[in-house]
Amino acid sequence: MKKVVISGVVSLITLGLGYLGGVGYYAEKFTPNTSYGSVNIGNLTLAEAEKQINEAINKETITLTEKGKELGKITLGDLGVEVAPDEILKATYESQDPSQWVVNLFDGTEVKNVLGHNVTVDSEQVKGALDKLNITNDGREKAVDAVIEYSDDKGYFVEPGQKGTEIDYDKLSAAIVDSLEQDNGKIELESVYADPNIGEDSEQVTKTMDYINQILDTKITLQVAGDDITIPREELQKWIHFDANNDLYVDEEMVYAYVNALNDKYSTEGKDRQFESTLQGTVTVPAGILGWSIDVDTEVQQIIADIHNGQDVTRKMAFYGVGNRLGEKDDIGNTYVEIDLTNQMMYYYVDGEVLVAANIVSGKYGTETIPGANAVIEMLYDTNLVGYNPTLKVDYKVPVDYWIRFDYQAQGIHDASWQWSFGGDTYVNNGSLGCINTPLDQVAIIYANITYGTPVLVFH
Numbered sequence: 001m002k003k004v005v006i007s008g009v010v011s012l013i014t015l016g017l018g019y020l021g022g023v024g025y026y027a028e029k030f031t032p033n034t035s036y037g038s039v040n041i042g043n044l045t046l047a048e049a050e051k052q053i054n055e056a057i058n059k060e061t062i063t064l065t066e067k068g069k070e071l072g073k074i075t076l077g078d079l080g081v082e083v084a085p086d087e088i089l090k091a092t093y094e095s096q097d098p099s100q101w102v103v104n105l106f107d108g109t110e111v112k113n114v115l116g117h118n119v120t121v122d123s124e125q126v127k128g129a130l131d132k133l134n135i136t137n138d139g140r141e142k143a144v145d146a147v148i149e150y151s152d153d154k155g156y157f158v159e160p161g162q163k164g165t166e167i168d169y170d171k172l173s174a175a176i177v178d179s180l181e182q183d184n185g186k187i188e189l190e191s192v193y194a195d196p197n198i199g200e201d202s203e204q205v206t207k208t209m210d211y212i213n214q215i216l217d218t219k220i221t222l223q224v225a226g227d228d229i230t231i232p233r234e235e236l237q238k239w240i241h242f243d244a245n246n247d248l249y250v251d252e253e254m255v256y257a258y259v260n261a262l263n264d265k266y267s268t269e270g271k272d273r274q275f276e277s278t279l280q281g282t283v284t285v286p287a288g289i290l291g292w293s294i295d296v297d298t299e300v301q302q303i304i305a306d307i308h309n310g311q312d313v314t315r316k317m318a319f320y321g322v323g324n325r326l327g328e329k330d331d332i333g334n335t336y337v338e339i340d341l342t343n344q345m346m347y348y349y350v351d352g353e354v355l356v357a358a359n360i361v362s363g364k365y366g367t368e369t370i371p372g373a374n375a376v377i378e379m380l381y382d383t384n385l386v387g388y389n390p391t392l393k394v395d396y397k398v399p400v401d402y403w404i405r406f407d408y409q410a411q412g413i414h415d416a417s418w419q420w421s422f423g424g425d426t427y428v429n430n431g432s433l434g435c436i437n438t439p440l441d442q443v444a445i446i447y448a449n450i451t452y453g454t455p456v457l458v459f460h
Contacts, residue, residue, distance in 0.1 A: 031096050036089060038183045046093050053089075057081060057119065062176060064135065066189040072133035079176070080125045119177050123169040126176070130167070135189075140165040145198040146205050148212070148242070155237045156212050158205055161196030168194040208246065211310075215240060215248070220306045221314040224294065225266045225329035228314070231258070236307065250304045256296065259303070262317075263294040268331050269321055273373045275332070275457055278354075279343050285459045288372025289407050292321030292331060323375045324453030332373075336455040337406075337413070337446070339436055341369055344423045346413070346436060348446050355449060358442035359423025361416065364431025366391060370409055374456045378405035378412070379447065385414065389433060401440060402447040406456040413456075415440040 030049060032042045039056040041049035058077035063070060130136065141164035149159045171192040179187055198204055216237060221230045239254050269291035277283045295318035306313050319326040325333050334352035339345075341362050348356035363369040367390065380403040387410065389396050398418075405412035416437035419430065438446075 026096070030093060034092070034096070036092075038180075046090065049089065049093075057180065060180065061185055062179060063186045064130075064133070064189060065186065071135055071189070074129045074133070076121075076176070076180075078125075078129045078132075079121055081119060081121055081176075119180055121173040121176050123173045126173050127169045130169075130172075135167070137166045140167070142166055143194045143196040145196045146200040146202065147198075148205065148208055150237065152238075155234075156209070156216075158200045158209060160200040161198060163193045163195060166194045168192055204246075208242075211248070212240070214310045215307055218307065218310050219312040219314075220303065221312075222262070222299075222303075223314065223316045224262065224327055227266075229262065231303070240307070248308070250307055252300060252304070255300045255303055259294060259296050259299050263296060266329075267291070267293040269293045273332070273457070275338075275373075275459065277340060277457075277459070278338060278347050279340055279345065283459050285373045285457050286371050288374040288458070289322045289377070290331065290373040290375045290455050292319045292323060292326040292328075294318065295320045322377065322453070323455060324451065332455045332457070336457060337376075337450070339369075339456065339458040341371060341458065341460045344425075344427060346438065346442075348450070350449060356442050356445050358438055361419055361422055361426045361430065361432055361437035363434040364391075364427055364429070367431070367433045369411060369432070369434050369436065369458060370407070371458045371460055372407060374406040374411075374458060376404055376406055376450060376452050376454045376456060377408075379403070379450070379452065381447070385435075387433070391433075402443045404443070404447060404450065406458075409434065411435055411458075413438055413443060413446065415443045 029043055029045055030041050033040070034042045036049065036053055039053045041052055044052055058075065058081060060076045061073050062076070063073050065071060143164045143166065144162045146161035147159050148156060150156050167189060171194070172187070172189075175187050175192050179185060216233050218236070219230055221228050223229075235258060239251050241249055241251060243249055270287045271291065272287055273285040275283055275285045298318040302318065316327060323331050325331040335350050336348075338347040338349065339360070339362070340347075344360055344362065346356070346358045346360045347354055382401055383399075383403050385396070385398045385400055385403065387396055388394070400414045400416070403412055403414045411434050413436045416432070417440070419426070419437050422437065422439055
């Protein structure tokens with residue numbers, strides 16, 4: 001009985017001494033079954049563990065494949081891989097409890113997910129290793145950047161970039177580190193093809209498309225002849241382009257074509273008029289100086305400025321011409337002078353009411369009054385009419401109280417003290433040189449109430 005007890009005590013003492021010896025042994029070593037990633041560093045000192053990690057990793061082999069075909073193998077030693085276990089390994093070492101070494105025989109310690117943070121792979125050395133395997137970018141397709149395209153059907157749209165087959169050595173270096181992390185010794189080169197420098201979701205493309213849409217959504221509304229014309233989005237799409245610096249510019253020629261088309265449609269300059277006369281009903285008045293056109297040059301530049309501004313705008317177009325109703329569909333209105341050569345009558349309407357109805361004397365045969373839709377362009381008081389009489393072949397200088405010129409042929413309305421009668425067929429034998437001879441009292445009323453630009457309609 002004593003022998004059994006003594007034998008048990010000896011065994012316990014032996015175990016105890018062995019345990020204490022293990023505690024002492026592991027006071028300066030990693031406990032059993034400790035691993036750093038895939039590298040077993042149990043029973044090693046900190047320095048030995050760091051050496052073991054580097055040696056083990058440098059023996060790791062990576063198999064490179066492309067489209068399912070193996071191209072070759074490289075070892076991490078070929079790549080000059082450096083491992084810096086850093087503070088994690090040291091912290092693991094310092095946190096271990098040597099008294100738990102027996103437990104670690106059955107349940108080890110694993111330091112996980114650390115290689116990715118502590119392994120350095122030089123992309124130039126990766127390239128060199130692949131060069132030795134004759135895996136280079138020579139002859140491989142370059143990646144294609146995303147671009148903004150235009151078509152009449154789709155308008156502006158983003159053509160996505162595409163990967164080529166060139167290898168991105170930085171991506172490959174990262175894939176090698178990831179392979180270590182995942183303990184997977186295989187890399188498909190398709191996964192490390194170079195990306196386009198400019199992707200479809202890049203800030204550059206996104207900002208440009210946002211700017212384009214801002215421009216195309218802009219409502220530029222032009223007011224002309226009573227109409228509001230909003231430039232269609234489809235039209236704007238055709239006009240805008242981008243230069244080599246990706247700066248937007250507007251095709252002036254296309255804007256000119258658009259504005260010229262509006263001018264052809266709306267302009268009254270140089271056009272005959274259908275006019276409702278006092279005595280003859282509807283008559284055709286030939287084109288004269290009265291009329292307006294869109295100021296195409298000014299308008300084109302303003303539209304381009306409106307496009308660049310990118311803000312909704314409603315405005316009158318720019319016009320030029322003769323008259324006091326520029327840009328209006330009806331540029332005669334209800335205040336005008338009507339000269340009926342057939343009936344030798346002149347009417348001055350103000351706001352639709354007759355202010356003056358006067359018999360006149362127009363040009364005689366050979367110096368007939370030229371009909372046309374005209375307007376007041378000059379007004380003089382107490383002046384002299386100076387010119388040349390082609391009938392008598394003499395120069396003349398005649399004083400008048402009132403002079404109202406209405407065209408560029410020196411035709412105008414004035415008093416004529418030398419006329420003994422007005423109206424009827426006086427013009428046949430005693431007609432003017434083209435001007436409208438008017439009784440003094442009547443022309444005085446007209447002069448006192450008329451303004452520059454007032455339409456003067458002369459017709460037969």
